[in-house]
Amino acid sequence: MEKKFVLGIDLGTSNSAVTLCNLESGESRTVDVTQILAPNQIGERSSLPSALYLPNGDEFSVEAIKLPWDEGGSRVVGIFAREHGAQVPDRLVTSAKSWLSNPHVDPQSAVLPWNSEIESGKLSAVEASRLYLEHIKQGVLYAARMEGREWNLDEAQIVLTVPASFDEVARKLTSDAALAAGLPEPVLLEEPQAAFYAWTDRVGSEWRKQVQAGDVILVCDVGGGTADFSLIAVSEQDGNLAVERISVGEHILLGGDNMDLALAYTLQAQLEDEGTEIDDWQFLALIHTASQAKAKLFEDAGLSELPIAIPSRGSSLFAGTVSTVLARETLEGVVIDGFFALTGADEMPEEEGGAALQEFGLPYASDAVVSKHLARFLARSLQNVKTSESLSALIGDQASALEGSLLKPTAVLFNGGVFKADAIRARVLELLASWCGDAPRELEGFQPDLAVSKGAASYGRNRVTGQGIRIRAGSARxxxxxxxxxxxxxxxxxxxxxxxxxxxxxxxxxxxxxxxxxxxxxxxxxxxxxxxxxxxxxxxxxxxxxxxxxxxxxxxxxxxxxxxxxxxxxxxxxxxxxxxxxxxxxxxxxxxxxxxxxxxxxxxxxxxxxxx
Structure with missing residues (x-):
């Protein structure tokens, strides 16, 4: 059947998004997804938190958590799920995407929420992913109906993004979840490639002026839950620029959520020094508040500090608040100097401590320093490229990129919410300059939040129409x-x-x-x-x-x-x-x-x- 539109879906660890490209009109736009914002309140947002809450019995009436397209009552997905679930964590499913690639736990077993003691209703990572994708699908169809249009999914090209680091099992399970959600069989696209397609779409023909043959582009993607690295080489073929993905990184569970947690621990210690103890419930609220303050301080360089207030509980519902401040010096010490330290090119991530017994769960990165993981990626990329004459030839005149212990990128494309902060992007460029001798160029025009879904839609359009650029990729391994x-x-x-x-x-x-x-x-x-x-x-x-x-x-x-x-x-x-x-x-x-x-x-x- 002829394709009339493309759905580019970013099934994120922390947040998901969808972009629709109308092939008839050429219009491409992010679809605001309808979701529950609070009991008896629904609204639209540009992203859907990848969070699922399992209500307890008659915790809410059916009408209170009902969406326009379902009967409601059993599960909640999105903003309210994340906000309310933070207070009842044993009923909150998060990071389902990371569980898809967990080598120790069957992704099709109903084990989520992990370590929860609820007796029934647990879900598998595949089922949770299906529910997110089904919500996105219904949200797209509902938004179209509100505009007086009915889309036929059989006429859709579905492009679903996954981490470049996903193994073949996790990719297959992601595809299976989409089919179970009622979507046509999807084309899978690596997230760093999607970010690159979004960048070229955003800057138009200017992309050919920002890069040149022989460039090695590092796509540095750090989101809420994962860090994903890829390298793309630019070459010249028949007088035109061609791009090829030449290396992908390992699956690293390390991102903005880790930074929020580190800030919360720092603020907790600060409160204790001030004579205030907080309980586990308050600590969850502290994580959320610290995350908001982090974003505001990075956004406004003129602020030196922000107040932090979390509720305290007494015999009444709330007995007041507990207060402290997050200073810019503390923020930069924890996030920039902690996660993006100026490490040496030969400093690799430290391995696990080696305890005889360890708790099963997600294989989080044992070393929180993103800089070391980036160094390991570039070292492994050099080893990979040097084993292939064809890949080495793509570097062309930039032979110096292959000298030393790391493959040296000449340009960087940032992606992911973490890089909304100018200070973090500047630190990564400073870090790379210390390793490479010269700072690589930052490609202008990146979109940190919605690039992946936009790039997926752009790629889908190019695929259907046969026009536009195409990253030569093939098997990543x-x-x-x-x-x-x-x-x-x-x-x-x-x-x-x-x-x-x-x-x-x-x-x-x-x-x-x-x-x-x-x-x-x-x-x-x-x-x-x-x-x-x-x-x-x-x-x-x-x-x-x-x-x-x-x-x-x-x-x-x-x-x-x-x-x-x-x-x-x-x-x-x-x-x-x-x-x-x-x-x-x-x-x-x-x-x-x-x-x-x-x-x-x-x-x-x-x-x-x-x-x-």
């Missing part, structure tokens, strides 16, 4: 299939795991690779395990390349236990000689075909490994 080494059995010794490269980094959708000249033994008729590995720093590996000690030098991403249909000529469990053919479909799925070397018999396994 190389992917490998585990192999058991063929060795004589030795008591107490397990054969080492090898891996064969089946998807090289940069493999594009609609392409395939036949691993010629090598056959493998495939077990059919009995349950067997496929082990999948990945690497962000081995761009030089080609399909068919073998990697020794895969479990030590690669990252194991998933295991797939499956029983493949047997072949009549072979007993169950006897390895069948096959050749491998990997295919990345137009939708970004990896199909791994295994064909018997002497017949047309073949088997397939499939999972999501990449996005645009």
């Amino acid at each position: 190389s992917y490998y299939l585990g192999l058991e080494s063929s060795r004589p059995a030795v008591p107490g010794f397990k054969p080492p795991i090898k891996a064969v490269c089946v998807v090289p980094q940069g493999m594009e959708e609609g392409s395939s690779h036949l691993l010629e000249g090598r056959s493998f033994g495939l077990v059919t008729g009995k349950r067997a395990v496929f082990r999948f590995f990945a690497s962000e720093i081995r761009s030089g590996d080609k399909p068919g390349d073998l990697v020794n000690k895969a479990d030590k030098v690669l990252e194991e991403t998933s295991k797939l236990e499956i029983t493949l249909p047997p072949m009549d000529e072979f007993p169950e469990g006897q390895p069948i000689p096959v050749v491998l053919n990997s295919v990345v479909t137009e939708l970004g799925n990896l199909e791994l075909w295994m064909q018997h070397v002497d017949s047309e018999q073949k088997w397939k396994v499939e999972f999501q490994v990449r996005m645009e």
Whole structure:
């Protein structure tokens, strides 16, 4: 069916947003999402907090938390969920997006709110994501009806953004959540790429004047809950500028929420020095108040301090307030010098302390210094680019970018709410200058809050119309299939795991690779395990390349236990000689075909490994 509009959806860790591009008129705008602001009060906001509250029994009447498109009563999503849930945290679901990529907890298990003692009603990360996306979908359709228009979702191109650092499992689960929410199958787009598309859309043809062939652009994205880094290289092809994503970072749970928490702890200690103790309920209110004060102080450089007031509870509902101040000196000491310290280029994030027993939960960054995570990303990016002649060639005349221990960016595009603060952007540029010798250029015209959804819509428009720029990306990582080494059995010794490269980094959708000249033994008729590995720093590996000690030098991403249909000529469990053919479909799925070397018999396994 012909596409008539695009929905660019930013499913954020802390806040979500949606931009609609009308392909008929060319108009593109952020859709204000209707949501509950307070009991019996609904309104529209440009973003939807990614927060979900589970009311307790008859805590609210059905009418008090009813939206125009549903019957209400069971769950609340958005602003009121976040505000009210902060006071009842065991009924508040947050950070569902981060739980999608948690390697220790099944994202499809109903475990949220985490550590909550409620007896029923818990949700999985996938279900929470579905509810956010369903709310966004209904909000878009409702806004259209209020304007006298009915959109048909079958006529929509859905572009859904995910962190560049998401592994293939988290990407697949995100796509599944969208389908379960009643959206057409989405195209997945990396968030830093979306920010770049939004920037080019905003500045128009001027983007070609701000960058040049040989530039390496660092997209530095720090939002409420995550830090996401990508590098984009600019080259010249047939007289035109071309862009290619050459490196993505690790998934780092570190962002503005951490900064708000650090400020709250600092202010709590300040109150205690003044002779005032606060309880857990008041501390939650302190986090929220500190966040608001942080934003105002960074926005207005003329303010030296702001008052901080939180309610105190007595025999009546509220017995007064507890007060202190947040000074600019304290703010800058905690946020700028604490999270964006001027560290050395060789200072990497510190590992976990190593306690024998640890509490399960989200794998938050153990080191809160964003500077160190950025240094690690640039060091790994240099290692990745140097392993590939084609990537090294993209740097062109900027060969100095490959000298030293870090890949040196020549320009920076900021994204995420944290970088609304001029002082934080200035600190990052100062930090990079200390590492690179010269400060990279800051690309002008960035949009810190809504860029991701706007860029998703822009990309969707370009995709449908065939016009506009396109970032060449392909697979963000190389992917490998585990192999058991063929060795004589030795008591107490397990054969080492090898891996064969089946998807090289940069493999594009609609392409395939036949691993010629090598056959493998495939077990059919009995349950067997496929082990999948990945690497962000081995761009030089080609399909068919073998990697020794895969479990030590690669990252194991998933295991797939499956029983493949047997072949009549072979007993169950006897390895069948096959050749491998990997295919990345137009939708970004990896199909791994295994064909018997002497017949047309073949088997397939499939999972999501990449996005645009």
